[in-house]
Amino acid sequence: MNNRRQDVIESAHQVFAEKGFRAASIQHILDRSSISKGTLYKYFSSKSDIILAVFQWLNHKIEEARNEVLLYRDPKDLETLKEQVILQIKLLEDYKMFALFQEIFFSDDLELKQYIRQHQLYELKWMHHRLKDIFEEESAPYLLDCAVMVTGMLYMHFRYHSHAPGQPGRDREAVVHYCINRLVELVTQVTKSKEQLLDPVLLDHWAPEATKKMDTLKESVENDLFQLKQAIMKWSNEDEQKKHKERLDFLSDELVQQTEPRTFLIESIIESLNLGANPKWQQQLDQFKVSVSAYLTECL
DSSP states (O other): OHHHHHHHHHHHHHHHHHHOTTTOOHHHHHHHHTOOHHHHHHHOSSHHHHHHHHHHHHHHHHHHHHHHHHHHSOTTOHHHHHHHHHHHHHHHHHTTHHHHHHHHHTSSOHHHHHHHHHHHHHHHHHHHHHHHHHSOGGGGGGHHHHHHHHHHHHHHHHHHHTTSTTOOSOOHHHHHHHHHHHHHHHHHHHHHHTOOSSOTTHHHHHSOHHHHHHHHHHHHHHHHHHHHHHHHHHHSOHHHHHHHHHHHHHHHIIIIIOSSOOHHHHHHHHHHHHHTOOTTTHHHHHHHHHHHHHHHHHHO
16 A cells, blocks of 8 residues: 555656646646546545655655765765765656745645745755764754755855856855855854854744654654664675665665554564664664654654
8 A cells, every 4th residue: 555655656756856846736747647537535535645754754854864874984074974965966856845845835825835845944954964063062062053054055156057057057065165165264263253043042033833742752763763873784784784774675665654654564573673683773772662652652
Protein backbone atom coordinates (compact mmCIF):
# COMPACT_ATOMS: atom_id res chain seq x y z
CA MET A 1 0.00 0.00 0.00
CA ASN A 2 2.80 2.43 0.87
CA ASN A 3 4.55 1.57 -2.41
CA ARG A 4 1.48 2.67 -4.36
CA ARG A 5 1.34 5.87 -2.34
CA GLN A 6 4.99 6.49 -3.15
CA ASP A 7 4.32 5.85 -6.84
CA VAL A 8 1.66 8.57 -6.75
CA ILE A 9 4.07 10.98 -5.05
CA GLU A 10 6.82 10.41 -7.63
CA SER A 11 4.41 10.63 -10.56
CA ALA A 12 2.88 13.81 -9.12
CA HIS A 13 6.33 15.36 -8.77
CA GLN A 14 6.98 14.78 -12.48
CA VAL A 15 3.65 16.42 -13.35
CA PHE A 16 4.19 19.41 -11.03
CA ALA A 17 7.74 19.89 -12.33
CA GLU A 18 6.54 19.92 -15.94
CA LYS A 19 3.29 21.87 -15.63
CA GLY A 20 3.54 23.79 -12.34
CA PHE A 21 1.20 23.36 -9.40
CA ARG A 22 -1.71 25.47 -10.68
CA ALA A 23 -1.79 24.00 -14.20
CA ALA A 24 -1.45 20.41 -13.00
CA SER A 25 -4.68 18.50 -12.38
CA ILE A 26 -5.60 15.34 -10.54
CA GLN A 27 -6.30 13.78 -13.94
CA HIS A 28 -2.75 14.57 -15.09
CA ILE A 29 -1.43 12.73 -12.03
CA LEU A 30 -3.79 9.80 -12.61
CA ASP A 31 -2.63 9.54 -16.22
CA ARG A 32 1.02 9.55 -15.18
CA SER A 33 0.66 7.10 -12.30
CA SER A 34 -1.86 4.76 -14.00
CA ILE A 35 -4.00 4.23 -10.91
CA SER A 36 -7.70 4.79 -10.39
CA LYS A 37 -9.14 7.93 -8.88
CA GLY A 38 -10.57 5.88 -6.02
CA THR A 39 -7.13 4.47 -5.18
CA LEU A 40 -5.55 7.93 -5.25
CA TYR A 41 -8.15 9.27 -2.84
CA LYS A 42 -7.35 6.48 -0.41
CA TYR A 43 -4.02 8.19 0.17
CA PHE A 44 -4.65 11.87 -0.56
CA SER A 45 -7.64 14.13 -0.07
CA SER A 46 -6.68 16.84 -2.58
CA LYS A 47 -4.03 18.17 -4.96
CA SER A 48 -2.67 20.29 -2.11
CA ASP A 49 -2.34 17.16 0.01
CA ILE A 50 -0.34 15.52 -2.80
CA ILE A 51 2.12 18.37 -3.30
CA LEU A 52 2.63 18.57 0.45
CA ALA A 53 3.67 14.90 0.37
CA VAL A 54 5.94 15.66 -2.61
CA PHE A 55 7.67 18.45 -0.69
CA GLN A 56 8.13 16.25 2.36
CA TRP A 57 9.57 13.45 0.24
CA LEU A 58 12.02 15.68 -1.63
CA ASN A 59 13.11 17.59 1.46
CA HIS A 60 13.82 14.28 3.16
CA LYS A 61 15.95 13.19 0.17
CA ILE A 62 17.93 16.44 0.41
CA GLU A 63 18.43 16.00 4.15
CA GLU A 64 19.70 12.45 3.59
CA ALA A 65 22.11 13.67 0.91
CA ARG A 66 23.50 16.38 3.19
CA ASN A 67 23.97 13.83 5.95
CA GLU A 68 25.78 11.47 3.58
CA VAL A 69 28.44 14.17 3.14
CA LEU A 70 29.04 14.19 6.90
CA LEU A 71 29.70 10.45 6.93
CA TYR A 72 33.01 11.01 5.18
CA ARG A 73 33.93 14.59 6.05
CA ASP A 74 34.82 16.56 9.17
CA PRO A 75 31.70 18.51 10.29
CA LYS A 76 33.95 21.26 11.70
CA ASP A 77 35.56 21.88 8.31
CA LEU A 78 34.09 24.87 6.47
CA GLU A 79 34.65 23.06 3.17
CA THR A 80 32.22 20.37 4.35
CA LEU A 81 29.49 22.99 4.80
CA LYS A 82 30.22 24.34 1.31
CA GLU A 83 29.91 20.85 -0.16
CA GLN A 84 26.59 20.31 1.63
CA VAL A 85 25.15 23.61 0.40
CA ILE A 86 26.34 23.01 -3.18
CA LEU A 87 24.69 19.59 -3.13
CA GLN A 88 21.49 21.03 -1.67
CA ILE A 89 21.27 23.73 -4.36
CA LYS A 90 21.88 21.16 -7.10
CA LEU A 91 19.08 18.93 -5.83
CA LEU A 92 16.68 21.86 -5.41
CA GLU A 93 17.32 22.79 -9.04
CA ASP A 94 17.14 19.20 -10.30
CA TYR A 95 13.82 18.63 -8.52
CA LYS A 96 12.45 22.00 -9.80
CA MET A 97 11.68 22.97 -6.22
CA PHE A 98 12.62 26.64 -6.49
CA ALA A 99 9.83 27.26 -8.99
CA LEU A 100 7.31 25.17 -7.03
CA PHE A 101 8.15 26.91 -3.74
CA GLN A 102 7.72 30.31 -5.36
CA GLU A 103 4.41 29.37 -6.97
CA ILE A 104 3.04 28.04 -3.69
CA PHE A 105 4.27 30.99 -1.66
CA PHE A 106 2.24 33.38 -3.83
CA SER A 107 -0.84 31.17 -3.89
CA ASP A 108 -3.95 31.39 -1.69
CA ASP A 109 -3.41 27.98 -0.09
CA LEU A 110 -2.75 28.83 3.57
CA GLU A 111 -1.77 25.30 4.59
CA LEU A 112 0.88 25.01 1.89
CA LYS A 113 2.18 28.51 2.59
CA GLN A 114 2.49 27.57 6.26
CA TYR A 115 4.46 24.47 5.28
CA ILE A 116 6.87 26.61 3.22
CA ARG A 117 7.36 28.96 6.17
CA GLN A 118 8.02 26.05 8.52
CA HIS A 119 10.45 24.55 6.03
CA GLN A 120 12.30 27.86 5.81
CA LEU A 121 12.54 27.87 9.60
CA TYR A 122 13.82 24.28 9.53
CA GLU A 123 16.52 25.25 7.02
CA LEU A 124 17.51 28.23 9.15
CA LYS A 125 17.79 25.93 12.17
CA TRP A 126 19.93 23.55 10.10
CA MET A 127 22.31 26.34 9.07
CA HIS A 128 22.49 27.61 12.65
CA HIS A 129 23.30 24.09 13.88
CA ARG A 130 26.06 23.69 11.30
CA LEU A 131 27.58 27.04 12.21
CA LYS A 132 27.68 25.91 15.85
CA ASP A 133 29.65 22.87 14.68
CA ILE A 134 32.21 25.04 12.93
CA PHE A 135 32.76 28.18 14.99
CA GLU A 136 34.06 28.65 18.52
CA GLU A 137 31.79 28.86 21.56
CA GLU A 138 32.40 32.59 21.96
CA SER A 139 30.59 33.16 18.65
CA ALA A 140 27.49 31.15 19.68
CA PRO A 141 25.28 34.15 20.70
CA TYR A 142 25.71 35.70 17.24
CA LEU A 143 25.35 32.63 15.00
CA LEU A 144 21.62 32.93 14.42
CA ASP A 145 22.18 36.42 12.99
CA CYS A 146 24.96 35.00 10.81
CA ALA A 147 22.76 32.09 9.69
CA VAL A 148 20.09 34.59 8.60
CA MET A 149 22.65 36.69 6.73
CA VAL A 150 24.32 33.83 4.85
CA THR A 151 20.94 32.32 3.95
CA GLY A 152 19.85 35.69 2.58
CA MET A 153 23.10 36.14 0.65
CA LEU A 154 22.78 32.73 -0.96
CA TYR A 155 19.15 33.31 -1.92
CA MET A 156 19.72 36.74 -3.46
CA HIS A 157 22.92 35.77 -5.27
CA PHE A 158 21.26 32.74 -6.85
CA ARG A 159 18.32 34.92 -7.80
CA TYR A 160 20.44 37.48 -9.69
CA HIS A 161 23.65 35.64 -10.60
CA SER A 162 22.14 33.91 -13.64
CA HIS A 163 21.10 37.30 -15.09
CA ALA A 164 24.60 38.79 -14.93
CA PRO A 165 26.03 39.73 -18.39
CA GLY A 166 28.37 37.12 -19.81
CA GLN A 167 27.43 34.53 -17.17
CA PRO A 168 24.87 32.14 -18.67
CA GLY A 169 23.50 29.69 -16.15
CA ARG A 170 24.38 29.45 -12.50
CA ASP A 171 27.82 28.64 -11.22
CA ARG A 172 26.73 27.01 -7.96
CA GLU A 173 30.19 26.45 -6.58
CA ALA A 174 31.34 30.04 -7.19
CA VAL A 175 28.25 31.48 -5.50
CA VAL A 176 28.42 29.15 -2.50
CA HIS A 177 32.15 29.66 -1.97
CA TYR A 178 31.78 33.43 -2.23
CA CYS A 179 28.89 33.65 0.25
CA ILE A 180 30.35 31.29 2.83
CA ASN A 181 33.75 32.96 2.65
CA ARG A 182 31.97 36.22 3.50
CA LEU A 183 30.28 34.37 6.34
CA VAL A 184 33.65 33.79 8.04
CA GLU A 185 34.29 37.53 8.00
CA LEU A 186 30.81 38.23 9.39
CA VAL A 187 31.23 35.81 12.29
CA THR A 188 34.61 37.32 13.15
CA GLN A 189 33.24 40.87 13.08
CA VAL A 190 30.08 40.33 15.11
CA THR A 191 31.92 38.21 17.67
CA LYS A 192 34.46 40.97 18.12
CA SER A 193 31.86 43.74 18.35
CA LYS A 194 29.42 41.58 20.38
CA GLU A 195 26.49 42.81 18.26
CA GLN A 196 23.34 40.70 18.38
CA LEU A 197 19.95 41.19 16.75
CA LEU A 198 18.37 37.75 17.19
CA ASP A 199 18.85 35.58 20.26
CA PRO A 200 19.17 31.88 19.25
CA VAL A 201 16.45 30.95 21.79
CA LEU A 202 13.99 32.50 19.32
CA LEU A 203 14.32 29.40 17.14
CA ASP A 204 12.25 27.49 19.67
CA HIS A 205 9.69 30.26 20.14
CA TRP A 206 9.08 30.56 16.39
CA ALA A 207 7.87 26.96 16.10
CA PRO A 208 4.13 26.42 16.70
CA GLU A 209 3.42 24.88 20.11
CA ALA A 210 1.58 21.93 18.58
CA THR A 211 4.60 20.85 16.56
CA LYS A 212 7.41 21.49 19.04
CA LYS A 213 7.30 18.13 20.83
CA MET A 214 6.98 16.04 17.68
CA ASP A 215 9.68 18.07 15.94
CA THR A 216 12.01 17.57 18.90
CA LEU A 217 11.37 13.82 18.97
CA LYS A 218 11.82 13.52 15.20
CA GLU A 219 15.07 15.50 15.34
CA SER A 220 16.33 13.13 18.05
CA VAL A 221 15.49 10.13 15.87
CA GLU A 222 17.24 11.66 12.85
CA ASN A 223 20.30 12.66 14.85
CA ASP A 224 20.63 9.28 16.58
CA LEU A 225 20.11 7.47 13.27
CA PHE A 226 22.91 9.54 11.74
CA GLN A 227 25.22 8.80 14.70
CA LEU A 228 24.46 5.09 14.30
CA LYS A 229 25.16 5.22 10.57
CA GLN A 230 28.49 6.96 11.20
CA ALA A 231 29.51 4.30 13.72
CA ILE A 232 28.51 1.44 11.40
CA MET A 233 30.44 2.97 8.49
CA LYS A 234 33.51 3.25 10.74
CA TRP A 235 33.45 -0.18 12.36
CA SER A 236 32.05 -2.48 9.66
CA ASN A 237 33.50 -4.07 6.55
CA GLU A 238 32.21 -3.23 3.08
CA ASP A 239 29.61 -6.04 2.90
CA GLU A 240 28.26 -5.20 6.36
CA GLN A 241 28.12 -1.52 5.51
CA LYS A 242 25.99 -2.20 2.43
CA LYS A 243 23.62 -4.53 4.28
CA HIS A 244 23.16 -2.23 7.27
CA LYS A 245 22.87 0.91 5.12
CA GLU A 246 19.86 -0.59 3.31
CA ARG A 247 18.21 -1.24 6.67
CA LEU A 248 19.00 2.24 7.96
CA ASP A 249 17.72 3.88 4.78
CA PHE A 250 14.47 1.96 5.15
CA LEU A 251 14.16 3.09 8.78
CA SER A 252 14.83 6.67 7.75
CA ASP A 253 12.07 6.58 5.13
CA GLU A 254 9.61 4.84 7.42
CA LEU A 255 10.19 7.08 10.45
CA VAL A 256 10.52 10.43 8.69
CA GLN A 257 8.47 10.05 5.52
CA GLN A 258 5.43 8.05 6.50
CA THR A 259 2.53 9.83 8.17
CA GLU A 260 1.75 6.60 10.01
CA PRO A 261 5.02 4.70 10.63
CA ARG A 262 4.55 0.93 10.57
CA THR A 263 5.68 -0.05 14.04
CA PHE A 264 5.95 -3.78 13.39
CA LEU A 265 8.30 -3.25 10.42
CA ILE A 266 10.42 -0.73 12.30
CA GLU A 267 10.78 -3.06 15.28
CA SER A 268 11.66 -5.96 12.99
CA ILE A 269 14.43 -4.03 11.22
CA ILE A 270 15.85 -2.75 14.51
CA GLU A 271 15.88 -6.31 15.86
CA SER A 272 17.82 -7.46 12.79
CA LEU A 273 20.36 -4.69 13.48
CA ASN A 274 20.50 -5.74 17.11
CA LEU A 275 21.25 -9.37 16.21
CA GLY A 276 24.15 -8.33 13.99
CA ALA A 277 25.40 -5.52 16.19
CA ASN A 278 29.08 -4.88 16.66
CA PRO A 279 29.98 -4.01 20.28
CA LYS A 280 31.73 -0.91 18.91
CA TRP A 281 28.41 0.56 17.75
CA GLN A 282 26.05 -1.06 20.23
CA GLN A 283 25.85 2.13 22.30
CA GLN A 284 24.67 4.17 19.29
CA LEU A 285 22.11 1.47 18.46
CA ASP A 286 20.76 1.46 22.02
CA GLN A 287 20.39 5.26 21.96
CA PHE A 288 18.60 5.07 18.60
CA LYS A 289 16.15 2.49 20.00
CA VAL A 290 15.32 4.82 22.90
CA SER A 291 14.63 7.72 20.52
CA VAL A 292 12.50 5.58 18.22
CA SER A 293 10.46 4.24 21.13
CA ALA A 294 9.70 7.78 22.39
CA TYR A 295 8.79 8.96 18.90
CA LEU A 296 6.51 6.02 18.09
CA THR A 297 4.77 6.36 21.46
CA GLU A 298 3.92 9.97 20.62
CA CYS A 299 2.73 8.97 17.13
CA LEU A 300 0.16 6.51 18.50
